[in-house]
Amino acid sequence: MTVLDPRLLQTFIAVIDTGSFTVAAARLHSTQSTVSQHLARLERAIGFSLVDRAARPVGPTAVGERLATYARRLLSLQEEAIMLLSDPAGTSTIRIGIPDDIVTAQMSRRFSAFAQANRQHRLDVSTGLSRDLSRRYQAGELDIVVVKEPVARAEALASFDEPVMWFESASAAAPLVDPVPLVTFPPGGLYRDLMIERMASDGRRWYVAFTGNSLASVLSAVEAGVGIAILPQSAVRGAAVREQEELGDAPALAVSLYAWERNAAVAALAKGMEEELRATRSN
Incomplete structure (x- = not known):
């Protein structure tokens, strides 16, 4: 040849x-x-x-x-x-895991600014349920992760309170019907477990009326009156929902940031994400 x-x-x-x-x-x-x-x-x-x-x-x-x-x-x-x-662009990958509702326009702009200033790094962002993201981070599949959990672990770089409560459609009629229709995330979702635990502790009958894979789908189902759901207060701003007063507040969660600080770029990006989480939760 x-x-x-x-x-x-x-x-x-x-x-x-x-x-x-x-x-x-x-x-x-x-x-x-x-x-x-x-x-x-x-x-x-x-x-x-x-x-x-x-x-x-x-x-x-x-x-x-x-x-x-x-x-x-x-x-x-x-x-x-x-x-x-x-051309060094995209020769190094930083893998990020983050819940769907944390990927706000402001957070996305943080990612964009980092990518433009650090062309050698490619951002690989995955959204999903906090428990799945936490498992992937512990397995070394993610470099940076933001998760929602009952209590932050000691190794968290930062943690912020996430107030949550029961919401219903703004046009829904009270009181609650029996059995209670729940709008939930898939099995394994933290909010789903909180809802089911509350129903059990109150001795209420319930059923899953709608399961959505994203915050947008769950929120739209609540807006339409399909059922009620526990959701973070920060995620429902501007939505056609209101607090379900009969059930009231739910236990606050922690929004925690973790990172394997293998290099300066990961540390810098994690710092920027921490600043964005702090700014969002101080508003």
């Missing part, structure tokens, strides 16, 4: 483009003898004469003309690969 040396192809293209061994040598910052040697090596590898040395200007043979098309493509691909590899 013949392997075409890019240096030889570059010399060949320079000769047929300039029509002269001398001019090709000047373009390549080489000598005429080196150009001749390179072209001779390429011709031996191909098994055919590639240029008509007797012509003035020097031109390609029929085989050389065919090879020139592929040579230009190969050289162009080589140049593209070199440029790509010389």
